Amino acid sequence: MTPAVEIREVSKQFGPVRAVDGVNLLVPQGGVMGIVGESGCGKSTLARIVLGLLQPDAGEVLVEGRRLASLDRRTRARLIQPVFQDPYSSLNPRHRVRDIVALPLRAQGERDVEAKVADMLARVGLDAAMGARLPGQLSGGQRQRVAIARALVLEPRIVVCDEPTSALDVSVQAQILNLLAELRRELGLTLVFISHNLAVVEHIATEVAVMYLGRIVEHAEGEALFQRPAHPYTKALLASVLTPDPGLGIPDSGLGESYPDPANIPPGCRFHPRCPVAIDKCRTTSPDGITAQGRLVECLLAAD
Amino acid sequence: MPDSVLEVGGLRVGFRAVEAVRGVDLAVARGETHCLVGESGSGKSVTALAVMGLLPRGARRGADRLRFGEADLLGLSDRAMGRLRGDRIGMVFQEPMTSLNPAYTVGSQLTEVYRRHRGGSQRAAVDRAAELLGRVGISAPGRRLGQFPHQLSGGLRQRVMIAMALMCGPELLIADEPTTALDVTVQASILRLLANLQAEMGLALLLITHDLGVVARIAHRVSVMYAGQVVETAPSAALFAHPTHPYTRGLLASVPVPGKVRRDEPLGSIPGTVPRIGPGFQGCSFRDRCPFAMPECAIEAPLRQRAPGHAYLCQLPP
Numbered sequence: 001m002t003p004a005v006e007i008r009e010v011s012k013q014f015g016p017v018r019a020v021d022g023v024n025l026l027v028p029q030g031g032v033m034g035i036v037g038e039s040g041c042g043k044s045t046l047a048r049i050v051l052g053l054l055q056p057d058a059g060e061v062l063v064e065g066r067r068l069a070s071l072d073r074r075t076r077a078r079l080i081q082p083v084f085q086d087p088y089s090s091l092n093p094r095h096r097v098r099d100i101v102a103l104p105l106r107a108q109g110e111r112d113v114e115a116k117v118a119d120m121l122a123r124v125g126l127d128a129a130m131g132a133r134l135p136g137q138l139s140g141g142q143r144q145r146v147a148i149a150r151a152l153v154l155e156p157r158i159v160v161c162d163e164p165t166s167a168l169d170v171s172v173q174a175q176i177l178n179l180l181a182e183l184r185r186e187l188g189l190t191l192v193f194i195s196h197n198l199a200v201v202e203h204i205a206t207e208v209a210v211m212y213l214g215r216i217v218e219h220a221e222g223e224a225l226f227q228r229p230a231h232p233y234t235k236a237l238l239a240s241v242l243t244p245d246p247g248l249g250i251p252d253s254g255l256g257e258s259y260p261d262p263a264n265i266p267p268g269c270r271f272h273p274r275c276p277v278a279i280d281k282c283r284t285t286s287p288d289g290i291t292a293q294g295r296l297v298e299c300l301l302a303a304d
Numbered sequence: 305m306p307d308s309v310l311e312v313g314g315l316r317v318g319f320r321a322v323e324a325v326r327g328v329d330l331a332v333a334r335g336e337t338h339c340l341v342g343e344s345g346s347g348k349s350v351t352a353l354a355v356m357g358l359l360p361r362g363a364r365r366g367a368d369r370l371r372f373g374e375a376d377l378l379g380l381s382d383r384a385m386g387r388l389r390g391d392r393i394g395m396v397f398q399e400p401m402t403s404l405n406p407a408y409t410v411g412s413q414l415t416e417v418y419r420r421h422r423g424g425s426q427r428a429a430v431d432r433a434a435e436l437l438g439r440v441g442i443s444a445p446g447r448r449l450g451q452f453p454h455q456l457s458g459g460l461r462q463r464v465m466i467a468m469a470l471m472c473g474p475e476l477l478i479a480d481e482p483t484t485a486l487d488v489t490v491q492a493s494i495l496r497l498l499a500n501l502q503a504e505m506g507l508a509l510l511l512i513t514h515d516l517g518v519v520a521r522i523a524h525r526v527s528v529m530y531a532g533q534v535v536e537t538a539p540s541a542a543l544f545a546h547p548t549h550p551y552t553r554g555l556l557a558s559v560p561v562p563g564k565v566r567r568d569e570p571l572g573s574i575p576g577t578v579p580r581i582g583p584g585f586q587g588c589s590f591r592d593r594c595p596f597a598m599p600e601c602a603i604e605a606p607l608r609q610r611a612p613g614h615a616y617l618c619q620l621p622p
Binding site for chain 1: 343344457458459460487488489490491492493495496499514515516517518519520521522523540541543544545554555556557558559560561562570571572573574575577
């Protein structure tokens, strides 16, 4: 089966910053690809490239087997849609909810949009009366439901969610995650789900890609990655997550105090200055493309 | 609690037609970390601002008791309160980029705090600043003193904020979401630092957060806030082992826990949203979202005791 999204050797540079640096990734049909990493790792840049909002400097993105760069905006909008982090800034404050949700349809030249909009609002759990409201009259969770309704109204194949629950309270976050999971099952959607919250990704993702300084350093099936992380960076990230278990104290990630600088990527393995198990070879040899245990693990030690 | 550094009783804060804080009781003892946990709009940050005397103009504050050490904060003038803040009460806020002045070096901001409260020579203040930067785990403190906030990473800026809050050796540290804007790896190192400093210096730490993972790992005592009230308070281990208020239980069920995930099962979630509480509001503020609500809930939510030190506001027996 053609993958829903295929990312081939994609790179993007902003001045001295190599935000995305030779990324390859296949997102299978109907899957949920979680992309995790610290701020500045390039995950949001990658999302914008997959959405066609940014042109990569090198490489290409295929959506349902078609080159993204060759598609016009309308076709692209029917295939792939975004949901962004901040439901406060991503909705036009002067437009009523029903017009916000109708806009993608109208942009496609559709006239009879009322029935579709009403159906979509109901699907995301907003009652019809909400259609007449302005974004300022809604709570954060309701706004994110509007953003999801707008993303789904064209019945796209793929939805790219960039930190969709980061601005929400935990009880509301749970509502939105449950809604996304339910819509994905009902509509057969493929999701690309970007988050810095590993617990959220573990809950929703079928596959996970871990990004570090512009590269995917580990990619595996969700359960395998969380149960048996192979890359030292993945291990450190998982070790840093604070689960609500009293008495365990605060973990030491073992990463030390040297923070990564995307404008100054170290030679050899880009993770070696922070890596607790680095050896001499890591300073000079790049671990690009290494696979082990049937997964991508860009670590020289994993190969042995 | 006789040995408490901070004691708050019946704190109330109102803004126009909204009752933001409705009768909050809190105490923080020397060497204790008390976490105030709740979602946005629960009144947790307003509670902290009210204690520090930093409420915006137009806010109404009232309390039965507001005691810090031997000082009655209710009777204190703005100037006297200003002398306490930054000196015997340290503060750390969520966003270090907006709390630090971008136009001044780290060193000048740290020394300014110290000399305003403690006087002394610039030389002594610089030494103290370098010492504190070292204590908060910043390498090459001498060089960092000459840098501007924008030259530091988010984690380093938050360390500088903590150093600044500790410059004068406070007895109480109030930290409002100090790690929320940071990556998980940096968050863990900042929290370790806070916990270590707190134990070493015997600080009373009032930590405000929405993150139950943070609470579980650092708190001695937890107070859960909802719609302006503390709806449950308990020692940390008891709260996580026996959450009793339906809101606390709902909150814990809605957090995805790594390693205990069942992907095909929905997360527990709390339907609806936090109500706005106006004057004259009666009964339990959670009743519209509560799966156990009964008619009596519209009249009152009584304070019940589950165990010594573990209390909650609810009609349901323990």
